[in-house]
Amino acid sequence: MPAISQRMHLILLSAWTALWFAVVEPNGGFSWHYLRAGGELIFQGPSGDGTGGLNLYAHHPELQMGPVSFLTAGLFNPFPERTGQFLAALLMSVLGLVIVVIAGRSAAWYFLGTGTNHQRLRQRVLIAGLAFIPMWIEVSVRFGHLDDVLALFFTALAVRSVTRDSPVGTGIWLALAMDSKPTAVTFAALLFALPRHQWLRAGLWCAAVLAIAWAPFFLSNPHSMSAAGFAIPNQPASALRWLGVADAETPGWDRPAQAALGLLLGAIAVWRGRWAAVVLLGANARIVLDPSVYTYYTASVLLGTLLWDVIGQRRLAPWWSWLALLTLYGSVFVVPDDAARGLIRLAFVLVSTVYVLLWPQRDRTRDRRRRQRPAPVGA
DSSP: OOOOOHHHHHHHHHHHHHHHHHHHGGGOOTTHHHHHHHHHHHTOOTTSOSSSGGGHHHHOTTOOSOHHHHHHHGGGTTSOHHHHHHHHHHHHHHHHHHHHHHHHHHHHHHTTTTTOOHHHHHHHHHHHHHHHHHHHHIIIIISOOHHHHHHHHHHHHHHHHHHTTOHHHHHHHHHHHHHHOGGGGGGGGGGGGSOGGGHHHHHHHHHHHHHHHHHHHHHHOGGGGGGGGOOOBOOTTSHHHHTTOOOSBOOTTHHHHHHHHHHHHHHHHHHTTOGGGHHHHHHHHHHHHOSOOOGGGHHHHHHHHHHIIIIIOOOSSOHHHHHHIIIIIIHHHHOOOHHHHHHHHHHHHHHHHHHHHHSOOSOOOHHHHHHHSOOOTTO
16 A cells, blocks of 8 residues: 555545534434424523423433533524534544544554554544444434444543553543443543553543533432433344343343443453554443444444554454444345344444454554653653
């Protein structure tokens, strides 16, 4: 592959994003009404019906987004609905580009001083980014899920902080990810990717920012906890069906099991020296145990494969990103049978999980070298 400059790298990714945005946006915003409603309710004052403000989650358990997502969505309320949706989609699309840049810079910093060929790294980021962008447009434009967008964006910033050994940044960004989308709790194992002596500081910052966002709702109305029990149909194409769960709706144990499995797999990855797989494993835990099969779920997997392909390994071809795109997204269009699609989802989770945790890695000294580098000023 010919050498490409940083400028050309950004131009290609921007053009690819613009193309997908132009194709999808006219029929996008499938779920934006949830964010718009939540954005209106969270800013509801005394003149409202009392179901908004700090009572939001008690009266609207169907709104499964975090308060940071609703506060952000509320910024678009002054605009006409269609205009607000378009501006939100545009902003969310740009954040996808920013994530690819963050992933590349995180990898460059992580490999600093290891003799890594940064031209090859830039090529790897470009190839993986070309797979990531279509799924990013799916979550941000077609569905308009600001909560997932913010959760993944903050998670990418947390990864950036991990590579810089910054406990404050890691804790804050991970908390904001969970404040945007509670399912981001599966990425919290990134805290353990920091040096051991920084765990407590990072954990305290994470807990503090979480409390600031969520405590007012639970203290104001104890019924806010009812939102955690909101159930959705168990789709025939879910991997959950292949695991023998035939319940019509979300089993009561399912959400806690997703969080526990994601955290466990992430902790094992860190212990194995493969912390770059934490996001992929957390996303895997969600899709393998989730009763629904919305295509936008795959965006979190693609962020995980992006990070794994550019930080977790050094081969030029980031084939996990393209494998995830073709199997999880492509199968939706070419495999008509629900059960077969569920089997494909389950197979991807099992194969990718086993690979990132157990496949021998060529260079196992990177983490030790990184830890020996002095932390940046102000980290």
